Amino acid sequence: MKHLIACALVLLCCASLSGCWDYRGLDEIDIVTGIAVDKDTSGVYRLTIEIVDTHGSAKEGDLGAKYVEAEGETLFNAIRNSKKRLINKLYGGNMQTLVISRQIAETEGVSVILEEMLRDGEPRETMSVVISQEETAKAILLAEGIDSKIISYEIHDMVEEDNRVTAATVNMPLYKAYNAIKGTGNSLTLPAVHCVQNDDETVVEGNGIALFEGDKLIGFLPSKNSIYYLFFKNEVKGGVISFPVSRSDDSVSLEIKDCKTNVDVSVQDGQAFVALSIDIKLNVMEIKSQLSISQASQRKALEQQTAEFLQTSIAGFFKEVQNQNKIDIFGFGRQLYQKTPDLWVAIEDDWNELFQNADIQIKVDAKIQSAGVLKDY
Amino acid sequence: MFLGYIFRKLSFLGNQYALYRRTTGPYDRRSMEGAAKKLDKSLEKNLACLKGMFSDSCDLKIHPLELGPDRWPAAILFIEGMADNNKITEGVLRPMNEWRPEGTLAAGQRLIEELAKKVLCAGSIKPLSSPEEIVLECLSGNTVVLAEGCTSGLIVGTKGWEKRSVSEPQAETVIRGPREGFTENICNNTALIRRKIKSGKLHAESLTVGRRTQTDVRLMYLDDVASRQVVDEVKKRLSRLDVDAVLESGYIEEYIEDAPFSPFSTVGYSEKPDVIAAQILEGRVAILVDGTPFVLTAPMLFIESFQTTEDYYSRPLYASLVRMLRFAGYLITVFAPALYIALTSFHQEFIPTNLLFSIANAREGTPFPVLLETMGMVFAFEILREAGIRLPRPVGQAISIVGALIMGDAAVSAGLVGAPVVITVAITAVASFLVPAQNDAGSVLRIIMMILAAFTGWYGISMGFLAALIHLGSLSSFGVPYFDGLAWTRDQEDTIVRLPLWFMIRRPKAIPETNQIRGRFFIPSFRPHEALDEDEEDADERRGEGT
Numbered sequence: 001m002k003h004l005i006a007c008a009l010v011l012l013c014c015a016s017l018s019g020c021w022d023y024r025g026l027d028e029i030d031i032v033t034g035i036a037v038d039k040d041t042s043g044v045y046r047l048t049i050e051i052v053d054t055h056g057s058a059k060e061g062d063l064g065a066k067y068v069e070a071e072g073e074t075l076f077n078a079i080r081n082s083k084k085r086l087i088n089k090l091y092g093g094n095m096q097t098l099v100i101s102r103q104i105a106e107t108e109g110v111s112v113i114l115e116e117m118l119r120d121g122e123p124r125e126t127m128s129v130v131i132s133q134e135e136t137a138k139a140i141l142l143a144e145g146i147d148s149k150i151i152s153y154e155i156h157d158m159v160e161e162d163n164r165v166t167a168a169t170v171n172m173p174l175y176k177a178y179n180a181i182k183g184t185g186n187s188l189t190l191p192a193v194h195c196v197q198n199d200d201e202t203v204v205e206g207n208g209i210a211l212f213e214g215d216k217l218i219g220f221l222p223s224k225n226s227i228y229y230l231f232f233k234n235e236v237k238g239g240v241i242s243f244p245v246s247r248s249d250d251s252v253s254l255e256i257k258d259c260k261t262n263v264d265v266s267v268q269d270g271q272a273f274v275a276l277s278i279d280i281k282l283n284v285m286e287i288k289s290q291l292s293i294s295q296a297s298q299r300k301a302l303e304q305q306t307a308e309f310l311q312t313s314i315a316g317f318f319k320e321v322q323n324q325n326k327i328d329i330f331g332f333g334r335q336l337y338q339k340t341p342d343l344w345v346a347i348e349d350d351w352n353e354l355f356q357n358a359d360i361q362i363k364v365d366a367k368i369q370s371a372g373v374l375k376d377y
Numbered sequence: 378m379f380l381g382y383i384f385r386k387l388s389f390l391g392n393q394y395a396l397y398r399r400t401t402g403p404y405d406r407r408s409m410e411g412a413a414k415k416l417d418k419s420l421e422k423n424l425a426c427l428k429g430m431f432s433d434s435c436d437l438k439i440h441p442l443e444l445g446p447d448r449w450p451a452a453i454l455f456i457e458g459m460a461d462n463n464k465i466t467e468g469v470l471r472p473m474n475e476w477r478p479e480g481t482l483a484a485g486q487r488l489i490e491e492l493a494k495k496v497l498c499a500g501s502i503k504p505l506s507s508p509e510e511i512v513l514e515c516l517s518g519n520t521v522v523l524a525e526g527c528t529s530g531l532i533v534g535t536k537g538w539e540k541r542s543v544s545e546p547q548a549e550t551v552i553r554g555p556r557e558g559f560t561e562n563i564c565n566n567t568a569l570i571r572r573k574i575k576s577g578k579l580h581a582e583s584l585t586v587g588r589r590t591q592t593d594v595r596l597m598y599l600d601d602v603a604s605r606q607v608v609d610e611v612k613k614r615l616s617r618l619d620v621d622a623v624l625e626s627g628y629i630e631e632y633i634e635d636a637p638f639s640p641f642s643t644v645g646y647s648e649k650p651d652v653i654a655a656q657i658l659e660g661r662v663a664i665l666v667d668g669t670p671f672v673l674t675a676p677m678l679f680i681e682s683f684q685t686t687e688d689y690y691s692r693p694l695y696a697s698l699v700r701m702l703r704f705a706g707y708l709i710t711v712f713a714p715a716l717y718i719a720l721t722s723f724h725q726e727f728i729p730t731n732l733l734f735s736i737a738n739a740r741e742g743t744p745f746p747v748l749l750e751t752m753g754m755v756f757a758f759e760i761l762r763e764a765g766i767r768l769p770r771p772v773g774q775a776i777s778i779v780g781a782l783i784m785g786d787a788a789v790s791a792g793l794v795g796a797p798v799v800i801t802v803a804i805t806a807v808a809s810f811l812v813p814a815q816n817d818a819g820s821v822l823r824i825i826m827m828i829l830a831a832f833t834g835w836y837g838i839s840m841g842f843l844a845a846l847i848h849l850g851s852l853s854s855f856g857v858p859y860f861d862g863l864a865w866t867r868d869q870e871d872t873i874v875r876l877p878l879w880f881m882i883r884r885p886k887a888i889p890e891t892n893q894i895r896g897r898f899f900i901p902s903f904r905p906h907e908a909l910d911e912d913e914e915d916a917d918e919r920r921g922e923g924t
Contacts, residue, residue, distance in 0.1 A: 013839070023834075025747055026721045026740040031733065054737040063734050093726035094733055124726070153730070 030088045032123075033065065034097035034152025036137035037075065037113055039104050045078040046071045048138040049090065050152050064149045067141065075116045092123040096156035098174065099130050099193070101137035102217065109215035110188075114178045125175040128156045131210040131217065133194040140193055144201045155204055159191045162206045167230050167239030167256070168223040169206045181215045185333025185344065185351075188212040189229070192220050211329050219325060228317040231278060231310075232330045234261045241282070243309040245302075250288035254306060257281045257369060265332040265339075267347060272358035274318075274332065278310065280364065284371045299368050307364035318360050328355040416506050420450055420525040423508075427454060427521075430512050437515075440470070444524070445478045449488075451524040459518035461537025468498040469520055469533055489527050497522070501534035513591065543569070546648035546670065548813070553690045558648045563593050563667035566650075570597055570663065573654035578602075584615055586666075587623040593667035594629070597653075602660045604889035610855050611662050611675055626666040626673050633675070635854050640818040643854035645677035652686050660890030676855035678887055680862040680872055682814035683707070688875050697874035704873065706811030709804060710819050714751045715826035715838050717801045721747050723834030739795035748831035750794050754802040755823065757784070762806070861887035 036048040046069065053064040068085055072078030082090065098117060100110055110129070117123050132140045145154040163171035169191040172180070180188040192210040195202050208223040221229055230236045236259040244251045258281040266273050284293055284302075293299040321329060333351050337344040347354060416423050424439060431437045436457040444451050453469055476496050493502045505511050506529035515521050518536035543565070546558030559566045567581055582596040594615065598608055614633040623629060626646060635643045645661075647653055648670050653663050656674040664673040683703045688696040720727055721736060728736065743750060761780040765773045785803075788794045805823070809816055822845060829837030852859035862872045862885070870876040871885065882898045884890055 023722050023831075024725075026725065026733075026737045027743065029725070029737075031725075031737060052734055052737065054734065054741045063738060091725060094730050096730075 024089065024091070028088055029091035030068075030086060032090050032092045032095045033150050034095060034099065034141060034155070036099040036101070036132070036141040037104060038101045038136045038138055039108075044071050044073060045075050046138070047075075047078045047082065048141050049079075049082055050141050050150065051090070052150065065151065075113055076120075092120065095123045095152070096127050097130065097152035098127055099132050099137040099140045099155070100190075101132050102134075105131055105210065105212075105217035107216075110190075110212070110217075111178075111181050111215035114174060114181070114215075117174055118178055123174070126173045128159045129172060129174055129177045129190055130155060130159065131190050131192045133192050133207055133220070139195060140204055143195050143204045146198065146201075146203055151204065155193060158204070158206055159193075162191075163230075163235070163237070165238045166223075167227040167236050168208065169226055170209050170230070170233075170235070180331070181212075183334060185328075185335070185337040185348075186331045187327070187329050187333075188215060189221075189329060211325060213327050218327070225317055225320075228314050229329070231259075231261050231314060232263055232276065234263070236261070236280075240285070241306065241310070242286075243305070245288075245291065245305065251286075252284060252288070252291070252302070253286035254282040254368070255285045255372075257283055263330075263332070263335065265335045267336065267340075267343060267354060270354070272332075272354045274358055274360045275363070276314065276360065277363040278365065280306075280310070281367045281369050282306065283369055287371075293368055293371055303366045303368050306366040306368075310364045310366070311362045314362050315360060322356045322358070326356055327352050332358075414507070416508060416511075416523075416528045416530060418526050418528055420452060420523055423523055423530075424452060424454075426508055427512065427515075430508060431515075442470075442473055444473060445476060449525060451522065453520055453522050454515055455520040455535065456515055456518065459516070459538050460520050460535040461518075464499065464535040464537060465520055468535065469522065472496045472498055473522075486527065486529070488524055489529055489531060492522065492524070493531055497531065497533055499533045499535065501532075503532050504529045505532050506530070516591070517593075540565070549648050549652070551649075551685075551687055551690075554686050555649070555651045557650060559650060559653075559670035559672055561668050561670060563595060563665055566665050566670070566672065567595055567597065569650040570654055570657070570665075573650055574599070574657065579657070582612075586615065586618050586620070586629065588619070588621050590622040590624065592623040594623070595665040596662055597657060597665065598662040599657055599660065602658070602884070602890050602892045603662055604660060604891060607660075607676060607855050607857075607889060608662055611664065615664075623666065625669045626664065626671045629664060629666060630673055635859075636852050639848065639852060640821040641679070641815070641849065641852060641859070642817070643677055643852060643859060645674040645681055645814070646671045647674070648672070649686065655686065655689075658895075659884050660888045660892075676857040676888060677859070678854070678857065678862055678885075679815075679849060679852075679860050682812050684871065684875075689878065693875050693877045700875055701873060703811045706808040707815060707819065710806075710809040710811070711822045712826060712838065712842075713801050713805045713808070714755055714823060715830035715841075717798065718747050718751055718827055719830040719834040719838055722831070727835075736795070736797050739797050742792050743795050744793065747798075748827065750798050751802065751827060752824075754794060754798050755805070755827070758802055758806045759820070857887055857889065 030051040031054070032049055032051055034050040036050075038046040038048070040046055049068045049070065050065050051068060053066045068082050068090075070078045070082030070085070072081045079090070098113070100113060104110070104113070114129065117127075118125065130140070134140060140155070141151055143151055145151045148154050159169060160171050162169045170189050172188075172190050177188060177190060180186045189212065190210045192207050193204050194207045196205045197203075206223065207220075209221040209226050209229060210217055211219045211221060227236060227239050227241075236256060239256045240253055241256065242251055242253045260279045262277045262279075264273075264275040264277075266275075291298050291302060293302060328351060332355065333344065333348075336347075336351075417426070428437070428439070438455055438457050440453045440455075442451045442453065443449065451473070453465070453473075455465060473492075473496060478491070489504055493504065505514065511521050511530055511532070514532045518538060520533045520535040522531040522533060540562045541560050543557045543560055545556045549558070557569065559569060571579060571581075576599070578600045580596075580598055580600040584594045584596070586592050586594045596608070596611065596615075611633070615629070618629070618632050620628065620632065630642070630644045630646065631637065633644065645656065647656070653672050653674060657663050661674045661676065664675065666673070683700060688700060691699075721740070725733060740747070745753070757780070761777060764776050764780070768776055785799050789796050789799055809819055812819070822841075826838055826841050829841045833840070849860045850858075862869075870881050879896070879899060879901060882896050883893050884895050886893075
C-alpha cells in the first residue's frame with residue numbers, strides 16, 4: 001500500500017515537472033496543427049503551416065484552419081521565417097501531423113526533418129508522420145476534411161483508425177519513426193496519403209505504406225498488401241479478409257477480431273529462415289455461398305480455407321518483397337541483433353542478400369468465432 | 378530596501394508576539410478606583426457611594442422603602458432592563474412592604490438575616506458586604522437590598538432580560554439532525570449542552586474575562602475523558618488574557634490560538650449544541666462565551682472542517698461519498714483558478730486539443746492577461762459574497778442576481794473576460810461553500826496559488842502546495858498535531874471515508890484523552906430471528922457493566 005502511494009506521488013510529481021517554463025498567454029500564440037514540408041528545385045524548403053483559426057465563434061460548428069507559408073534554406077530557417085508574417089508565436093505543442101513530400105523523402109531522406117522536429121522541444125512526439133503521394137505535401141494540407149476543417153487532425157485520426165480498423169496502413173508516430181531510422185536492423189515505414197475526389201471535394205485518403213531504405217523512400221506498398229506487412233509486425237488489430245471459396249466463384253468476407261502473430265528469424269549456415277505463426281480469430285460478415293458455419297464440418301473447412309489463403313498470400317507477398325524491393329522492410333535484422341548480437345555483427349553487411357534468399361514458413365491457426373450477430377449462418 | 382522594510386515589520390511583530398507570550402498571570406480584577414472596601418452603616422452614605430460607582434447612570438434604579446411599623450429606612454437597587462420586573466415585584470417589593478415584624482426590628486446583621494430567611498422570595502439570596510461585588514452583581518441583573526444600619530447588603534437573584542429564543546442556526550443548516558442552535562444567553566447554552574449529555578461527569582467551569590465587559594466564559598468538558606493537559610492549557614491561556622473587552626468568541630479565539638499568523642484557524646467553533654456535544658464527547662474542551670451563539674472547541678484538527686454532523690446522521694456509504702466530495706471541493710476552491718492560469722499560460726500541451734481550441738477561441742480578443750482576468754473575477758466574486766452577507770436579505774437577492782447573472786453574462790458577451798474564466802471562478806466559488814470552516818484559509822491560499830501559477834506555472838503551484846502541506850504539518854492546536862488524521866495512517870476510520878458508527882469504538886487517538894473506549898464493537902444483525910436473542914443478551918451485559 002505504501003509503495004503504491006509512493007509510486008502515485010512520484011507520478012504526480014512528474015506531472016508538475018513537465019511543460020515549458022515560459023509565460024505565453026493563449027492569445028499570444030498560434031496553435032500549429034500540422035506542417036507540410038516541400039522543397040523546390042532551387043533547394044529551398046517551402047513549408048505550409050496549418051494553424052487554428054481561433055477567431056469567430058466556437059459555437060457555430062468547429063473552428064477553421066488558416067495556412068501560413070514560409071520558405072528558407074533550412075527547415076528551422078523556414079519555420080522562423082514564418083514569424084515574419086505573423087504577430088503571434090507559433091506553438092507546436094498540439095501539432096498532430098507532419099506531411100513530407102515524396103521528393104524530399106526520395107532524394108535527401110526524412111531523417112533531417114524528423115530530427116529537427118525532435119530537437120525542438122515543443123512539437124508533440126506522438127504526431128503522425130505521413131508521406132504525400134501528390135506533387136507536393138502542401139496539396140495534402142490544402143485538401144478539405146470531411147469531419148473537421150482542420151485537416152491535420154483528420155489525417156492523424158485517420159491513420160490511427162485505419163491501422164486499427166482496416167489494417168491498411170502503419171501507425172508511425174514521430175518518435176517511433178525516428179527510432180526506426182536510428183535503430184540497428186530496423187527499417188522505417190510510414191503511412192502514405194493521397195488526394196481523392198469525394199462528393200465534389202478533394203479529400204485525403206490513406207494509401208498504403210511508404211517503404212524506406214535507411215531514411216530514403218524506395219517505394220510504396222499498395223493498401224491491399226499492407227495487412228500482410230502488418231502480420232509480420234504483429235500489428236493487425238482489425239481488417240477484412242476476403243477470398244473466393246473453393247469450387248465456386250462465391251467469396252466470403254471475414255472480419256478480423258483478434259490476431260496475434262509471432263515471427264522468429266534465424267540464420268544458419270548462411271541461410272535465413274523466417275517462421276511466421278499467426279493465431280487469428282475471425283467473424284463471418286459476408287458470405288455468398290450456401291455455407292452453414294453452425295455445422296462443425298463446414299466451419300472447419302472454412303477455417304482451413306482461410307488458413308490456406310493466408311498462407312499463400314503471405315508467402316506470395318514475401319516473395320514479392322524479396323524480388324522487387326530487395327531489402328528487409330520488416331525489420332527482421334532488429335530481432336537478429338537483439339537475439340544474437342555477435343552473429344548480427346558478422347552478417348550485417350550481407351543481410352539484404354540473406355534476406356532475398358530467406359526461406360519462410362507460415363503457420364496459420366484460424367478460428368471462426370461467430371457469424372456476426374446472426375445465429376445459424 | 379523593500380526586503381529591509383519587510384524584515385523590520387516582521388521583527389516588530391515578533392517583538393509584540395514575544396511581549397504577548399511573556400505576560401503571564403491573571404490581571405488585577407479589582408481595579409475600580411475610588412471605591413470603599415466595605416459598606417458603611419449609614420444607608421445614605423452607601424447609596425451615594427454605589428451611585429458614584431455606577432457613575433450616576435440613569436438606568437440604575439434606586440427604590441427607597443420603609444420597613445414595618447417602625448418605618449425603618451431601606452432601599453433596593455437594580456439596573457433597569459437587566460432585572461425581571463415581575464421577580465422584583467413579587468419576590469422583593471411586595472414581601473418587604475407587607476412584612477409586619479413581631480416586636481421591634483433588630484438592627485444590623487440580624488435584620489439582614491431575618492430579611493433573607495423570612496421575607497424575601499427568590500431562588501438565590503446571599504449577603505455581600507463589598508461594594509465592588511455588589512456593583513458586579515447589580516450589573517449582571519440581580520437586585521441589591523440595603524437597609525439602614527447594616528454593613529452588608531442582600532443580593533437577590535432577579536436576573537431576567539429580553540433574550541432571543543432558541544432557533545435554527547443561520548450559519549449551519551441541516552436537512553437531517555437537530556435544528557436548535559445556541560443563543561446569546563450563556564446559561565441557556567450550557568443547558569442546551571447538558572440536555573445532550575446527561576452525565577455528572579460533564580464539568581462546567583466559570584470564568585470572567587474582559588476588564589470592562591466582565592464577560593462570562595464557561596469551560597465545559599467531560600471530566601473523565603478530556604485530557605488534563607489540554608484542559609490546563611486552555612485554562613492557562615484564558616488566564617493570560619488581559620483585554621478590555623470580549624464581545625464575541627472570536628476575541629478569545631484570537632488570543633488563545635496556537636498560530637496567530639497562519640491562515641488556518643486552530644480553534645474550532647460551532648453554533649449547534651449537537652456539534653459541541655460530539656466534540657466534548659471526543660475529549661475536547663468547549664469554551665462558551667456570554668453574548669454569542671458561537672461556542673469554541675479546542676483542540677481542533679484540520680480534518681474537523683471536513684466533517685459535518687450530517688455525516689453521522691446519514692448512512693455511512695453516502696456520508697463517505699459526500700466526505701470525498703468535500704475534499705475535492707476544497708482542492709478545487711484552492712487550486713482551480715491557479716490551474717487555469719498555469720495551464721493556459723504555461724502548459725498548453727496539457728489541455729486536450731479540442732478544449733484548447735475552445736479556450737483559445739474564448740481568449741481571443743479579451744483585453745487582459747489571464748492572471749488579471751482571473752484575479753478580477755475572483756475579486757468580483759468576493760465582492761458579491763460580501764455584499765450578499767451584509768445587505769438586508771431582500772436586497773441581497775437582487776444583488777446576487779445582478780452580479781451573477783447580468784454582470785457575468787455581460788462581461789463575457791462584451792468580450793471583457795472569456796467564458797472559461799467565468800466557469801472556473803464560478804466552480805471555485807460554489808466549491809468554497811462545501812467547507813465553510815476553511816473558507817478564510819481557502820481564500821487566502823487561492824490568491825497565493827494564483828500568483829505563484831502566474832509567475833512559475835505548475836511548478837509554482839506544486840511548490841505552493843508543498844509549502845501549504847509543510848505548514849499544515851507543522852501546526853499544532855493545544856499540543857495536538859493539527860494535520861493528524863490526514864498525515865498519519867492512524868485514525869483513518871473517520872477521515873476520507875466515514876466507517877459505520879459501530880466500527881468507531883474508540884475516540885479519535887489524535888485528541889489526548891484518558892478514556893479511549895467509546896462503545897463496544899458489534900455488527901448489527903441482519904438475521905431477524907437471532908437478533909432478538911442477542912439484543913436481550915446485549916441489554917443484560919450492558920446493565921451488568923453499568924452497575
